[in-house]
Amino acid sequence: MPIPDPARPWMALLRPSRPGVLADTATDPHVIAEVILRVGEQATAWAIETAYEMPMSDAVGLSGRPSDKPPRNEKAEVFGLWAVIVLGGGTHPPTSLLTRLVNGVLDGLPRMLSLEQSFLGLQTAHAYFVDKLFDALGADEAAQSTHAAMKQISLDMTEGLHSLSARLAQRFDAERGRWMSTRTAIEHETTLAVLTEDAVIDIDKASDRLGYDLRAEHVALVAWSVGSTTDDTKARLCAVAEQALRDLGCRSALVVPADPGRVWAWGRTDDESRSLAEEPTVPAGARIAVGLPAHGVSGFRVSHAQAKEAERIACSVPASTTSVFDFHALEVFGLLSPRPAALSAFVERELGALAHNGPTEDALRETLLCYLENDRSLSAVASQLHIAKNTVLHRVRRSEQLRGRPVQQDKLRLLVALHVCDVLRTMGVDAPDGPSDLRRAME
Structure with missing residues (x-):
């Protein structure tokens, strides 16, 4: 002792x-x-x-x-x-x-x-x-x-x-x-330098170090793991990012591990107006967030920032069951989401019972959103949704009843509320008992 x-x-x-x-x-x-x-x-x-x-x-x-x-x-x-x-x-x-x-x-x-x-x-x-x-x-x-x-x-x-x-x-x-002294470290340090705003970059030298053309048209994504990380998480996420970029039609890729449970990636694309018509393949336990195509070093930074913003939105809704988060679809929602309680209250006021979760309400919201986006053209909506004109008209009138006022009233506010509600549903946030459950899901 x-x-x-x-x-x-x-x-x-x-x-x-x-x-x-x-x-x-x-x-x-x-x-x-x-x-x-x-x-x-x-x-x-x-x-x-x-x-x-x-x-x-x-x-x-x-x-x-x-x-x-x-x-x-x-x-x-x-x-x-x-x-x-x-x-x-x-x-x-x-x-x-x-x-x-x-x-x-x-x-x-x-x-x-x-x-x-x-x-x-x-x-x-x-x-x-x-x-x-x-x-x-x-x-x-x-x-x-x-x-x-x-x-x-x-x-x-x-x-x-x-x-x-x-x-x-x-x-x-x-x-x-x-x-x-390792290759991974060189890529990581070079990437951080390129991402630094207002940094003076030797584009040719940085491109050589990265093995990736910084002068190209890029689309950026973030891939992260859901749940605990293991020894093979980094390699698995790198493979997820590379496959997602191939699914998006990218011809070359830069994949940089950011931390044990997250990687950053960029792919060279020729599609300047890309949106996710078809979602990339993402295995269980992983998520990806995708930015918009942008050109050169500034585009490298901008698309990355957009992918990180889409990731932020994804992580702000813990109930989400979605695997792919596209900045193009989430941008408006992202501008509003820093005040989730106010946003959910806004959706409740604008949609009323139309925000309920169910196949009937889902179909009504889809039809009404398409109706407003097509300048209230019954023919355009019927063609786009593959339903009859009378069905379109019936759904619009039923939507007005549930909302409690005509669709012509506060059109911009109605469009925003429909979009936000659609994003929440896409991300797996349900409100089985009515609009008030949207607020609980966002808090």
Whole structure:
């Protein structure tokens, strides 16, 4: 057993709230044994239990208890073990422990772009452990010199964090140097440079690096994974993006992984007025968002921004069952969607019972939208929808009854409401009990 440090009496206060913590861990038993030799079993168990309860910190990958992961998380535990050694006055944590901690942080940086988010996450975790220790100290009525103890705790943890950050930065620089020498890194860095607004780009040099002609007509897309990522997610999404671009008629493609669950892609196209008459093939578990064709470097950026906007819209409707999100079809909806509650209320007011979900209402809205877009031509609507003129007229009149006013009234508002309702239905948002369910789906 370690000899108690009289200068740090608070270590004796660190005890888990339940027995058996050390029997249920994700960390290498040899690492835990080293920590026990430094601070004892009770403090070690307290560190693991506290780490498990730590709120999520996605930037560092130290999440303690997300519902979709195992009950124990080694990254969180390793941070807790490091913290309790620092709290005990250990200026040199075991090498095996420190290596695991640094590797755990770097694992959360697949793009090797910046440590800023990771440092912020470490500071958050550091503050959490200090607060927990202060709680333990404050709960002990027999604790002496509480103010001095808190001061020493803060000093120890701050110095430990500075030392850890320095080591992490050193490893990061070395890893980034190796990563930057790879083809993937060169493509990624070049793509980011091209996407930077107002950046001065040597188009020929950048095209050579990317193996893709930046002077061409482009269509951009974003492909992302639905659910948790695995080791093969990146390769699978790259294949999804390449196939989607082929389905769109693109002759060449640039596919760049953005993060473990997302890729960016561009394809060379000759169709300047493309819209998704036929949806690309997308397998289960994946989604794609597609921008409009645009020319040159500026078009490379614009189409990408449009694809990301379509992705944003897709992710704003969690109930969506659609796999392909086309900016051309979603642009108007996107302009309105930053205020979803107001948008759903607008649809309710304009459509009334016409917004109900059902085959009858769906057919009425489709017919009415086609009727308005064709300047109220019965012949044009009948031809386009393959129905009789009398059926068109009947559906328009029935739509007016459900809406509560004639279609000539507030035509622009009616067109927008029909379009928004159609987009929501296309994305899989249903309102079985009436228009008010649109609002719940958008909130």
